[in-house]
Amino acid sequence: DADVTQTPRNRITKTGKRIMLECSQTKGHDRMYWYRQDPGLGLRLIYYSFDVKDINKGEISDGYSVSRQAQAKFSLSLESAIPNQTALYFCATSGVTGAYPETQYFGPGTRLLVL
């Protein structure tokens, strides 16, 4: 089984709808991240959480919110989806121990299309 899972894998929604993307991990990591990827722009950080009670905005948090329900679960919500939120969304995790604690492990991604 994958260490980092994302649901749904694909989603089509309409402008104005609220949607939630979910991320779960079995790696036992404290740190979790949400990114979006657009062609030619690379991955951009939306929100990150270093533990259950810690939530921080990334570089492009407007229009998004998150919830860290447990160490293993980190959800991303689009309160009112708009077409320019069409993108590939990745969840990632990282630990605090080991030689390279900053190494991040990614889920398989969610392809979101907002019509």
Next chain:
Amino acid sequence: RKEVEQDPGPFNVPEGATVAFNCTYSNSASQSFFWYRQDCRKEPKLLMSVYSSGNEDGRFTAQLNRASQYISLLIRDSKLSDSATYLCVVNNDYKLSFGAGTTVTVRA
């Protein structure tokens, strides 16, 4: 200015060739550096860390030049399976900044 900039390529090379490309980063206080590999819009995966003294991992060699703020990746004896997008990644306080990627296509 983007925090991490890469030549997007594509680099089209024959099997067995050597290909090299760089990236530059803007934050001189960045603590650590990586190359990630991404296949066809799948999830990025860590290829290798980049050490100040330079390091090799099989056919892959990474170099870091802190004074000039650039990182390089060299692939020797290219294989068809090396075809991918290579992401230059810079760590600042456990937040990673990604370049847009360099696409490499290895042809038979």
